[in-house]
Amino acid sequence: MRHLRFLRYLDEVARCRSIRGAAQRLNVTPSALNRRIMDIEAELDAKLLERRARGVQLTAAGEVFVRYIREQLSDAERMREQLEDLRGLKRGTVKIACSQAVAHDFLPRQIGLFRARYPLVGFEVAVADHERAIALLASYEVDLVLVFRAPFIGRLRPLMTVPQRLVALLPAGHPLLERPKLRLADCTGFPLALPERTTGGRQMIEEFIARSGLRLSVAAESNSFELLRGLVAQCGMISFQIQIGALPPAMPAGIVVRALDERDLNAADLVLGQLRDRNLPLAGAQFAEHLATGLKTLGG
Amino acid sequence: MRHLRFLRYLDEVARCRSIRGAAQRLNVTPSALNRRIMDIEAELDAKLLERRARGVQLTAAGEVFVRYIREQLSDAERMREQLEDLRGLKRGTVKIACSQAVAHDFLPRQIGLFRARYPLVGFEVAVADHERAIALLASYEVDLVLVFRAPFIGRLRPLMTVPQRLVALLPAGHPLLERPKLRLADCTGFPLALPERTTGGRQMIEEFIARSGLRLSVAAESNSFELLRGLVAQCGMISFQIQIGALPPAMPAGIVVRALDERDLNAADLVLGQLRDRNLPLAGAQFAEHLATGLKTLGG
DNA sequence: GCAGATTGTAGCCGAAACGGCACCAAGAGG
DNA sequence: CCTCTTGGTGCCGTTTCGGCTACAATCTGC
Numbered sequence: 001m002r003h004l005r006f007l008r009y010l011d012e013v014a015r016c017r018s019i020r021g022a023a024q025r026l027n028v029t030p031s032a033l034n035r036r037i038m039d040i041e042a043e044l045d046a047k048l049l050e051r052r053a054r055g056v057q058l059t060a061a062g063e064v065f066v067r068y069i070r071e072q073l074s075d076a077e078r079m080r081e082q083l084e085d086l087r088g089l090k091r092g093t094v095k096i097a098c099s100q101a102v103a104h105d106f107l108p109r110q111i112g113l114f115r116a117r118y119p120l121v122g123f124e125v126a127v128a129d130h131e132r133a134i135a136l137l138a139s140y141e142v143d144l145v146l147v148f149r150a151p152f153i154g155r156l157r158p159l160m161t162v163p164q165r166l167v168a169l170l171p172a173g174h175p176l177l178e179r180p181k182l183r184l185a186d187c188t189g190f191p192l193a194l195p196e197r198t199t200g201g202r203q204m205i206e207e208f209i210a211r212s213g214l215r216l217s218v219a220a221e222s223n224s225f226e227l228l229r230g231l232v233a234q235c236g237m238i239s240f241q242i243q244i245g246a247l248p249p250a251m252p253a254g255i256v257v258r259a260l261d262e263r264d265l266n267a268a269d270l271v272l273g274q275l276r277d278r279n280l281p282l283a284g285a286q287f288a289e290h291l292a293t294g295l296k297t298l299g300g
Numbered sequence: 301m302r303h304l305r306f307l308r309y310l311d312e313v314a315r316c317r318s319i320r321g322a323a324q325r326l327n328v329t330p331s332a333l334n335r336r337i338m339d340i341e342a343e344l345d346a347k348l349l350e351r352r353a354r355g356v357q358l359t360a361a362g363e364v365f366v367r368y369i370r371e372q373l374s375d376a377e378r379m380r381e382q383l384e385d386l387r388g389l390k391r392g393t394v395k396i397a398c399s400q401a402v403a404h405d406f407l408p409r410q411i412g413l414f415r416a417r418y419p420l421v422g423f424e425v426a427v428a429d430h431e432r433a434i435a436l437l438a439s440y441e442v443d444l445v446l447v448f449r450a451p452f453i454g455r456l457r458p459l460m461t462v463p464q465r466l467v468a469l470l471p472a473g474h475p476l477l478e479r480p481k482l483r484l485a486d487c488t489g490f491p492l493a494l495p496e497r498t499t500g501g502r503q504m505i506e507e508f509i510a511r512s513g514l515r516l517s518v519a520a521e522s523n524s525f526e527l528l529r530g531l532v533a534q535c536g537m538i539s540f541q542i543q544i545g546a547l548p549p550a551m552p553a554g555i556v557v558r559a560l561d562e563r564d565l566n567a568a569d570l571v572l573g574q575l576r577d578r579n580l581p582l583a584g585a586q587f588a589e590h591l592a593t594g595l596k597t598l599g600g
Numbered sequence: 601g602c603a604g605a606t607t608g609t610a611g612c613c614g615a616a617a618c619g620g621c622a623c624c625a626a627g628a629g630g
Numbered sequence: 631c632c633t634c635t636t637g638g639t640g641c642c643g644t645t646t647c648g649g650c651t652a653c654a655a656t657c658t659g660c
Binding site: 318320338351353355 | 606607608609610
């Protein structure tokens with residue numbers, strides 16, 4: 001959309017917090033960029049940027065305007081999709097940020113199912129922790145988030161929440177597998193491979209430790225669930241994951257999933273959400289609906 | 301907003317259903333206007349207008365695009381108001397369409413109360429029948445409607461509904477005033493001044509007539525409630541109005557208001573509404589809230 | 601069926617907007 | 631102190647835009 005050029009300019013400046021930096025990314029000269037911004041400031045009769053020696057900073061008015069810009073850009077995209085839609089094509093791009101737990105199996109499968117019906121729809125998936133996911137949502141870089149233990153933010157509108165329990169991942173043949181149900185206390189003697197402290201699952205474990213005073217032997221710790229699974233299968237460690245991240249069919253041979261006793265850990269919510277006060281692009285809205293049914297059948 | 305110029309162009313063309321007509325209203329030449337439109341069509345790769353000999357007609361894609369345009373223009377206005385807002389000024393313009401029944405007393409008083417708190421807020425009020433009011437809302441020419449017996453339209457989002465009964469307006473000293481409550485059948489012998497058939501109040505009366513087979517002597521009929529009141533005060537006729545249009549303090553001397561028996565006429569709704577899927581400008585949203593409380597205290 | 605009016609459209613030209621380049625001024629950091 | 635980075639300005643060529651004029655197609659009234 002031609003008429004949105006200036007808006008893109010300011011959007012990029014806001015992201016880079018620098019006129020020269022934005023100019024480089026936009027393939028224009030800083031002077032030209034700066035002039036357009038000054039035009040807008042003159043028209044609105046309000047300073048949008050606080051010019052500092054090391055770059056620029058958005059003023060309060062700038063914040064308001066940048067939010068407006070991102071709405072506009074999003075709306076333009078949505079309109080385009082509507083046009084494509086009534087031309088018979090279902091296309092567009094779904095941008096989503098998700099927790100690592102769903103990155104291995106659940107989300108890719110849902111994308112596959114969705115694309116079977118709408119093959120022209122593209123996807124951009126950012127795997128990130130809760131905070132970064134919410135930040136991406138707030139800056140309009142993604143349309144949807146699917147995260148575990150989302151922080152309570154006013155601008156997040158939950159579309160669906162699914163309670164999730166923690167399950168244990170054990171190597172095949174592990175002695176603990178003889179018991180039908182596992183308690184966390186049973187694991188004290190065994191080497192554990194835990195997810196990083198920023199993840200929701202780890203925080204649940206930490207809360208339990210704080211409550212019970214249990215001492216666990218943490219043999220390994222990683223930000224990669226992929227690696228943790230490897231530690232289980234190849235080093236005989238025990239790891240933990242939320243249910244959706246450890247659906248039995250997706251587990252490699254050599255790893256067995258066991259539920260943890262309900263007394264040990266409360267469930268926490270996996271939440272599918274979008275930005276409040278925002279109209280999603282067609283493709284995004286449809287995929288959100290698709291995901292919602294996918295999540296629902298998961299529970300049933 | 302400079303970057304929205306093209307959009308205004310097409311918006312006006314859509315309203316005029318003519319390129320030349322729109323060009324005249326926009327103070328540009330038809331050729332220039334047409335070029336911009338063709339630019340947009342080329343960029344979207346979709347014909348927006350069906351060129352005919354007597355003017356132009358929006359295509360389906362055109363409809364989608366024009367709706368997008370009006371959203372954009374509305375959003376731009378809202379953003380401006382937000383900027384003014386954080387500059388300390390509460391300004392903006394509230395655009396509202398209303399039924400005649402509230403034009404005489406209720407709405408002006410509410411506007412007065414509102415402007416006492418926000419003196420910089422301007423008003424544009426269009427008095428119109430239901431259909432036209434809804435049309436104005438749908439084409440983004442007004443932000444709010446306050447109409448009696450609004451038609452059920454999907455795009456209308458009711459914010460508040462207030463049931464309204466019909467009351468009779470009689471000249472002071474009229475013989476019927478001796479009775480505490482009036483029945484419609486009592487009026488058969490007297491000359492009546494009825495509102496036009498397009499108004500909601502008249503339709504209620506017509507429905508009663510159809511049900512009861514009553515014969516009323518219609519001495520006068522008008523589209524102006526102002527005139528009807530004159531006929532009551534100066535010609536001794538009886539007229540009818542919904543409650544909110546006949547609040548006793550607003551009645552001129554010489555006119556007395558009497559409730560009609562509940563058995564005769566059901567209540568119908570006065571509805572305050574906005575367009576679904578639209579974010580109102582700040583001033584509009586605030587006035588809607590103000591009106592809602594005004595309507596609530598009315599009932600209590 | 602034919603003149604007249606009305607509508608959208610293309611060519612040409614001047615004006616305005618825009619971007620690139622070179623240069624300047626102001627802080628930050630050593 | 632100098633140097634490096636940042637935003638800001640003057641000048642000039644390019645692109646975009648709008649007004650004028652003329653033209654083809656269609657509707658209207660007789």
